Amino acid sequence: MMLGSGLAAFGGQLSGYLEAHDPSTILKCNDRYWTFATGRGVSSLWSTNLVEWHRGERVFETPSSWTSSAIPGNRGFFWAPDIVKLTNGFHLYYSVSTWGSPVSAIGLATNPTLDPQASGYKWTDRGVVIQSAKSDNFNAIDPSVLLDRSGRLWMGFGSFWSGIKLIELDPATGLRIKPDGPVHSLAWKEEIEAAFLWQRGDYYYLFVNWGLCCRGTNSTYNIQVGRSRAATGPYLDKEGKDLMQGGGALFLETRDSMIGPGHAAIVARDGREYVSFHYYDGKRSGAKTLGLLPLKWSEDGWPHIAARL
Numbered sequence: 001m002m003l004g005s006g007l008a009a010f011g012g013q014l015s016g017y018l019e020a021h022d023p024s025t026i027l028k029c030n031d032r033y034w035t036f037a038t039g040r041g042v043s044s045l046w047s048t049n050l051v052e053w054h055r056g057e058r059v060f061e062t063p064s065s066w067t068s069s070a071i072p073g074n075r076g077f078f079w080a081p082d083i084v085k086l087t088n089g090f091h092l093y094y095s096v097s098t099w100g101s102p103v104s105a106i107g108l109a110t111n112p113t114l115d116p117q118a119s120g121y122k123w124t125d126r127g128v129v130i131q132s133a134k135s136d137n138f139n140a141i142d143p144s145v146l147l148d149r150s151g152r153l154w155m156g157f158g159s160f161w162s163g164i165k166l167i168e169l170d171p172a173t174g175l176r177i178k179p180d181g182p183v184h185s186l187a188w189k190e191e192i193e194a195a196f197l198w199q200r201g202d203y204y205y206l207f208v209n210w211g212l213c214c215r216g217t218n219s220t221y222n223i224q225v226g227r228s229r230a231a232t233g234p235y236l237d238k239e240g241k242d243l244m245q246g247g248g249a250l251f252l253e254t255r256d257s258m259i260g261p262g263h264a265a266i267v268a269r270d271g272r273e274y275v276s277f278h279y280y281d282g283k284r285s286g287a288k289t290l291g292l293l294p295l296k297w298s299e300d301g302w303p304h305i306a307a308r309l
Helices: 067-069
Strands: 027-029 031-039 043-047 051-056 076-084 088-098 105-112 122-131 144-147 153-157 164-169 184-187 194-200 204-212 220-229 249-254 257-267 272-281 287-298 303-305
Touching: 027 076, 027 249, 031 076, 067 105, 067 122, 076 144, 122 153, 144 164, 144 194, 153 194, 184 194, 184 204, 194 257, 204 257, 220 257, 249 303, 257 287
Parallel strands: none
Antiparallel strands: 027 031, 031 043, 043 051, 076 088, 088 105, 105 122, 144 153, 153 164, 164 184, 194 204, 204 220, 220 249, 257 272, 272 287, 287 303
């Protein structure tokens, strides 16, 4: 397995436009795969084969007015989106914040299609899903959305402070199923963020980032994982340690020029699974880069990067 610019998930390196930070889950619409990323108005990338990538349109050319009024100092630069397809279209969740502050919000926009050329293509703002204030012990950024096999919709989120949280959403609207519903605690570490939720077999899996991002080749991000038989936890690592107590099983860390991998997600193609993420490319002065690697599962149900396809 080669690790270089874009990384070698398919026997050759990813190519084209690969600039992506905090990439969302990759979803397919018609003949294109799409991922969304941190950027002004939320940036996007698309591919027909998961190998060659192209720059897509922004979600918002003009940010909704609530974003700057709810989060003073934000000027339309939105972080760490995630996307899920529900029966009534695509639901995109994105973070509105300012650096180092818990005064944050997660917003929702919907679209019946991801194809900008399709009839009906239009992003519609649905407002705030959840927000946090200075008085809260969590930070409402970095959403990860999972529609589980029972039809329940969950959103993990959180950064630093008291760690990763979980709320339940309404699959009909994409908003909270109850405005005052419980906020569950899933994982904690001094430096933790970028949750990703996945369901496989009897378990829910929680991927998280430890360390620091956004420092180029000095970034210390690494991806840890735990699992639980319930979406609400507790999530345990391979040794049985609770992720709320600092537990975590190492999934992916810096390797050679692939520095500080973060924001994991899983995508399936032709019966195989791959993990997507960003990293800082040591061969290109720490440029933020989309990565994709083949994913395998051990006999006892733990994910790992495959040595070959």
